[in-house]
Amino acid sequence: MALAATAAATLGVAACGTSGGGGNSAEGGTLTVWLMDGSASEEMISALNQEFEAAHPGVKVKYEVQAWNGIQDKLTTSLTSDNPPDIIELGNTQNPQFSSQDTLTDLTDSAKDFNQDKWIPGLAEAGKWNGKQYGIPFYAANRVVLYRTDLFQAAGITATPTSNAEWLDAIAKLKAANAADPDFQPLYLPGQYWYALTSFIWDQGGDLATGSGGSYTGALDTPQAQAGVEFYKQLVEASGTTAPKDNDEAHPQQADVYAAGKVGMWIGMPGELATAVKTDPSLKEKTSAFPIPSKDAGKTAPVFLGGSNLAIPASAAHVDAAKDWLKLLTSDKYQTQLAKGGFVPGADKDTTALAGDPVSAAMAKATAGGKATPVTPAWASIEAGQNPLKDMLTAVLTGAKTVPQATKDANDALTKALAK
Amino acid sequence: MTATTNTAVSAGNTPPAPRSTAGAAPTRRRGQQSTGQRMLPYLLLAPAVLGILALLGWPVLSVLLTSVRKLDLGELMRGQVVWVGFDNYVEIISDPGFWEITLRTLLFTAGCVASIVLGGLLVALLMRHVPPAVRVLLQLSLVLAWAMPNLAATTTFQWIFDPNFGILNKTLVLFGFDGFAGYSWFTSGLSTLTVIVVVVAWQGIPFTAFTMYAGLLAVPGDLYEAAGIDGANSWQSFRAVTWPALRPILTVCTFLSILWDFKLFTQVWAMRQGGPDGGSTTLSVLQYLNGISAKHFGLAAAVSVLMIVVLFVLTAQYIRLLVRSREVDL
Numbered sequence: 001m002a003l004a005a006t007a008a009a010t011l012g013v014a015a016c017g018t019s020g021g022g023g024n025s026a027e028g029g030t031l032t033v034w035l036m037d038g039s040a041s042e043e044m045i046s047a048l049n050q051e052f053e054a055a056h057p058g059v060k061v062k063y064e065v066q067a068w069n070g071i072q073d074k075l076t077t078s079l080t081s082d083n084p085p086d087i088i089e090l091g092n093t094q095n096p097q098f099s100s101q102d103t104l105t106d107l108t109d110s111a112k113d114f115n116q117d118k119w120i121p122g123l124a125e126a127g128k129w130n131g132k133q134y135g136i137p138f139y140a141a142n143r144v145v146l147y148r149t150d151l152f153q154a155a156g157i158t159a160t161p162t163s164n165a166e167w168l169d170a171i172a173k174l175k176a177a178n179a180a181d182p183d184f185q186p187l188y189l190p191g192q193y194w195y196a197l198t199s200f201i202w203d204q205g206g207d208l209a210t211g212s213g214g215s216y217t218g219a220l221d222t223p224q225a226q227a228g229v230e231f232y233k234q235l236v237e238a239s240g241t242t243a244p245k246d247n248d249e250a251h252p253q254q255a256d257v258y259a260a261g262k263v264g265m266w267i268g269m270p271g272e273l274a275t276a277v278k279t280d281p282s283l284k285e286k287t288s289a290f291p292i293p294s295k296d297a298g299k300t301a302p303v304f305l306g307g308s309n310l311a312i313p314a315s316a317a318h319v320d321a322a323k324d325w326l327k328l329l330t331s332d333k334y335q336t337q338l339a340k341g342g343f344v345p346g347a348d349k350d351t352t353a354l355a356g357d358p359v360s361a362a363m364a365k366a367t368a369g370g371k372a373t374p375v376t377p378a379w380a381s382i383e384a385g386q387n388p389l390k391d392m393l394t395a396v397l398t399g400a401k402t403v404p405q406a407t408k409d410a411n412d413a414l415t416k417a418l419a420k
Numbered sequence: 421m422t423a424t425t426n427t428a429v430s431a432g433n434t435p436p437a438p439r440s441t442a443g444a445a446p447t448r449r450r451g452q453q454s455t456g457q458r459m460l461p462y463l464l465l466a467p468a469v470l471g472i473l474a475l476l477g478w479p480v481l482s483v484l485l486t487s488v489r490k491l492d493l494g495e496l497m498r499g500q501v502v503w504v505g506f507d508n509y510v511e512i513i514s515d516p517g518f519w520e521i522t523l524r525t526l527l528f529t530a531g532c533v534a535s536i537v538l539g540g541l542l543v544a545l546l547m548r549h550v551p552p553a554v555r556v557l558l559q560l561s562l563v564l565a566w567a568m569p570n571l572a573a574t575t576t577f578q579w580i581f582d583p584n585f586g587i588l589n590k591t592l593v594l595f596g597f598d599g600f601a602g603y604s605w606f607t608s609g610l611s612t613l614t615v616i617v618v619v620v621a622w623q624g625i626p627f628t629a630f631t632m633y634a635g636l637l638a639v640p641g642d643l644y645e646a647a648g649i650d651g652a653n654s655w656q657s658f659r660a661v662t663w664p665a666l667r668p669i670l671t672v673c674t675f676l677s678i679l680w681d682f683k684l685f686t687q688v689w690a691m692r693q694g695g696p697d698g699g700s701t702t703l704s705v706l707q708y709l710n711g712i713s714a715k716h717f718g719l720a721a722a723v724s725v726l727m728i729v730v731l732f733v734l735t736a737q738y739i740r741l742l743v744r745s746r747e748v749d750l
Contacts, residue, residue: 076496076715079493079497098493100494101492101493101494101715102494102497103493103497244584245583245604246583246606378714381713381714381715385693385708385709385713385714386694386695386698386701386709390695391695391696394604394606395607395696395697398607400604400607400608409697413697
């Protein structure tokens with residue numbers, strides 16, 4: 001981690017150096033855009049850049065793709081440098097930390113230029129601080145239950161589960177049908193997959209924390225939140241998953257586990273499925289998805305709304321040009337293209353472009369009810385530091401603590417961390 | 421270089437006194453010459469001294485200054501300087517968690533140092549007694565363990581201690597300890613830290629072992645022979661011959677290990693990010709959480725300064741010995 005941080009810092013410095021060089025040679029005519037790895041497609045952005053450059057003679061767009069790993073450190077170093085990028089993409093949960101520190105340009109007055117009335121509420125909320133809009137919704141991606149259609153058929157499951165009871169039933173059927181294979185897991189569910197846990201807690205009517213603005217207190221010890229944790233435990237036990245109880249969905253990458261072919265269902269994002277398909281192309285045909293079921297039949301559980309916002313650093317040199325670029329991106333034309341790329345667009349309520357693919361369709365169906373983590377600057381440090389939700393899950397699943405004890409401990413730790 | 425030695429000698433010893441009475445004219449000539457000459461060594465030393473001051477002095481000063489500032493992401497970006505006096509220290513010290521973490525760090529350091537020094541001593545003694553072929557093999561494996569990057573070692577140990585697929589649990593089950601099937605080694609801070617001590621010791625022992633082995637080689641063989649003739653058993657000859665020769669080296673190794681292990685970060689963070697429930701959080705992890713995670717750089721700097729203070733108290737005895745022994749040796 002220390003190595004990664006240092007490497008990120010070095011990279012940041014190097015990147016600043018190059019963007020500085022570019023700026024000098026074009027006499028301030030270069031708009032530097034940083035988007036994240038795996039977001040909008042190369043073709044879409046280059047089409048957008050061409051249109052932008054045609055409308056702004058003399059301005060060149062310098063488009064750079066950044067990696068998620070170590071991005072917080074890189075943004076910190078680049079935003080404090082003399083040559084920050086003009087447009088950055090921020091994870092929605094990171095957004096409040098940057099807005100609360102006045103490091104971003106206030107975009108409240110230009111919001112209507114960015115298709116404001118079509119924004120996804122959960123993302124717009126994350127971009128807001130003290131009544132001012134700093135982050136503009138870019139795209140959302142949320143988790144769905146991905147499943148193997150061939151295995152469902154073989155196990156005699158005719159309809160996808162629409163309630164928690166049916167989901168557990170499907171796990172039992174898959175388990176029975178594949179009893180001969182000791183390595184088979186009906187549902188792959190790693191112990192510290194807290195993004196999945198949030199869905200279950202919200203579905204039971206609980207929440208991670210309550211409050212607003214800068215002050216939040218944990219709400220993990222409520223009966224509703226405890227019921228969510230209980231359901232997580234129930235899923236793990238029903239499935240008998242061999243996923244590590246003391247690690248998260250990225251260690252090992254669950255897409256790689258799925259690609260090995262011994263998993264019936266898993267909770268993941270379309271992007272992760274794409275990774276698995278790269279390893280085993282036959283999975284594309286054999287995989288479909290349904291929204292995370294709810295305790296109430298026919299409903300779907302609220303999902304953790306993952307996604308990105310776009311922002312202009314307060315120290316950016318070309319604020320007006322950056323605003324024009326954002327205006328173009330949030331226009332219907334490019335939002336539709338974003339949807340075609342498999343994302344739920346941040347500034348477009350029309351998701352018909354996603355309906356063609358079963359996985360994207362399942363995702364878009366759940367986005368509307370998506371929720372986000374508490375909008376507070378402290379949340380980013382919880383994610384980048386010690387996450388009490390992860391410790392809580394491990395303690396419950398390994399039997400080290402009872403659910404009431406684990407939720408109480410995690411709640412105390414969360415409240416303390418949120419107060420910082 | 422010679423000029424410095426001359427001045428040092430003339431300053432400290434009385435004999436050069438006659439030189440000054442050797443006649444006025446030659447002295448003045450020498451004096452005139454030496455103004456430039458006396459300056460020369462200092463001029464030659466200046467770049468190195470300035471370099472050291474810039475490389476060591478400035479960061480220390482910078483940490484001290486940062487620790488009395490409020491320096492969050494916003495202040496950093498605007499280049500704003502906000503002095504808050506000792507607020508950062510008060511905030512850190514008034515948190516009961518800080519004292520718990522400090523105590524844990526001290527115990528962790530003690531565990532690491534004890535196992536490294538003791539393990540190193542035993543391996544060094546072993547090296548002396550095994551046949552050459554075995555010794556070469558032993559030394560080769562020690563060097564390999566030593567050369568392994570910290571993160572690679574930590575990852576390997578994570579795999580070894582993995583509850584389901586780790587070789588440790590599988591081996592224990594094979595030997596009949598069925599309770600270890602799927603046993604998680606990372607459910608409490610104590611067992612997590614114990615695993616980290618094992619990783620640190622595994623990588624730290626080679627250095628101490630080689631250092632002490634070098635010390636052992638310096639002990640003349642006839643001393644053991646003489647001890648043997650006097651009827652000393654192996655424990656007595658260890659106490660009377662080996663131990664006196666090893667003691668200074670052991671002190672150096674202990675001192676270095678304290679310095680290295682007290683501020684150890686990589687392995688602790690990589691193993692479990694200071695978890696579960698903050699149970700393996702040491703002072704350097706606290707520093708990371710305050711600085712890099714939460715972006716309160718002033719608070720993190722205050723933790724660093726407090727760490728220096730604790731480290732100074734820990735090693736004061738050794739520093740005193742160091743200063744005293746130099747006086748005696750010269």
